[in-house]
Amino acid sequence: MHVSTVFAEFHRINNVNLRNQFYKELDRHTPKLITLFRDKATKTGKIAEELTKLMRIYDLQEQRDVNMRRALVLCALPVYLREDASKFLRTYNSADGLDLTDTPLAFLTVVTDDTTDASLFSPESICIVVEDKYL
Incomplete structure (x- = not known):
């Protein structure tokens, strides 16, 4: 099944653009999640070390845009939840x-x-x- 088919079927059933809705909700929660990750990174332990590494890489970027924030959240979330991603x-x-x-x-x-x-x-x-x- 192609992505366009999935999006079209989701729109047909829910009358919602799946891609736009996903990014809208991700962007809405991103500032709070980044704050949560930064707080956890100040602690000790393996999870904190991995989050610190991700935050350090993100902070060193000269130009940060919405795509970089999204990438940070999507990469850090499984780490924070202690999932093997x-x-x-x-x-x-x-x-x-x-x-x-x-x-x-x-x-x-x-x-x-x-x-x-x-x-x-x-x-x-x-x-x-x-x-x-x-x-």
Whole structure:
């Protein structure tokens, strides 16, 4: 099933634009979530260390826009919730081969040859993988 089909069906049933509604709600909660992540990052422990690392990378970005804030929240939320997001949040170098075998669902960030952590907030492209196929 294609993304456009999912969006059209959701709109038909609910009369709501799914993509716009998702971003609207994400943007509405982003400031509070970033504050929550910053507070947790001041504590000690493994979760705090991972959040501190993400916040440090975000803070070092010269130009921060809405997409970077969204990326920060989507990457930090599973960390904060103590979930293993390694199979869900994936990053691939565009120069490498892309192997999506046995991937039921993933949020895929494609970066260029830049291997720095900062590339997480300015990827070449982002897509959603559903049943081994990216959308």
